[in-house]
Amino acid sequence: MLRYLAVRLSSMLVVLFAVSIGLFALVLAAPGDPATTMLSPEELGNSQEYIEQRRHELGLDRPVPLQYVAWAGRVVQGDLGTSFVNQNRPVAQLLLERLGPTLELMLTAMTLSVILALVLGVTAAARKNKPADYLISTSTMLVMSVPAFFLGMLAIYVFAFRLRWLPSSGMASPSDGGLIDLLKHLVLPAGILAIHGCASLIRYVRTGLLEELNADYVRTAVAKGASPMRARMHALRNSLLPLITLLMMNVPELLGGAVILETLFSWPGMGQLTLAAIGNQDIPLIVGFGLIVTILVLFSNLLADLLYRLADPRVRLR
Structure with missing residues (x-):
């Protein structure tokens, strides 16, 4: 029984890793820019430099693999990141x-x-x-x-x-x-x-x-x-x-x-x-x-x- 549970838990971790990659890629591939979505109409009227600054603050200007590695590193430590919209609250807290x-x-x-x-x-x-x-x-x-x-x-x-x-x-x-x-x-x-x-x-x-x-x-x-x-x-x-x-x-x-x-x-x-x-x-x-x-x-x-x-x-x- 213990051997079976160990094998199943190991396979579950592999599946979870593969699913996380797929989810991350699909969400980033969706049309639109999260940096502009979360801005108010007044903020959208600002210069392109302001929008690029917001993207930099959110880490959206980095290559996708680097974004995933940084995110996965936090997940391993129990940190699912911070919500872009919900007053910058921790995602884990919101979901719990x-x-x-x-x-x-x-x-x-x-x-x-x-x-x-x-x-x-x-x-x-x-x-x-x-x-x-x-x-x-x-x-x-x-x-x-x-x-x-x-x-x-x-x-x-x-x-x-x-x-x-x-x-x-x-x-x-x-x-x-x-x-x-x-x-x-x-x-x-x-x-x-x-x-x-x-x-x-x-x-x-x-x-x-x-x-x-x-x-x-x-x-x-x-x-x-x-x-x-x-x-x-x-x-x-x-x-x-x-x-x-x-x-x-x-x-x-x-x-x-x-x-x-x-x-x-x-x-x-x-x-x-x-x-x-x-x-x-x-x-x-x-x-x-x-x-x-x-x-x-x-x-x-x-x-x-x-x-x-x-x-x-x-x-x-x-």
Whole structure:
């Protein structure tokens, strides 16, 4: 196990290094000049020498390889640089402030999506080729074909504007800010993200459970006197192994959906901050966000392997 973890962590460092180079090159290759983007209209009216001075202060006048080496040297020491726009605040501080709300949204959505996938997937498998199965299958296909932002706008219109049951934006009300208020604000973005993310999981749970129920060991167990319920529970456990991998592979999709829904619902997470950074060409903040996302994805893949081993002791980690 320790050897496996050492090899995986080493490979993760290599991937992180390659991703950092790609992110840095792509951001610098984007059209526009960050030095002019962050200047006010009055400052833009100054001479070209003033703009060149600003570029020199930001280190944008140096060759790209030298800029990357200087940036990577700071990253190794835990310094992601300073934001060009957000009052020159450290990028790590900005992202850590927004990481909590993003993880809260993602983990809530992930938990809800697993619960929905298990309940609806098992229901569809137990009622194969019956109205409930057709209804669940049709609904999942419909949800998968509709973008998350459209479902979000529809939910805002119905539950916030028409019914007035839930708030339409933010993370807390200025007059409240308690746990109940937080949950009310969390329902819509986390619910939409969970519904959109569980559609494909439902299909895997249904298909996997049907395959396991038709396996020889289930028939043999029932023939030897095992109760049908016990045999189904054992089949369900075996059918969930691919679900673990699929769930962790959906982390990038969850992050992408979270970025969109954070903007739509004004949720104060990393996605909303990064979209503003992209508009302002805030290079350190954009690259820092990319690194955080890469680390989350890499560790989610590692966690998937460990959970797979925990769920099935026969699996060997190599």
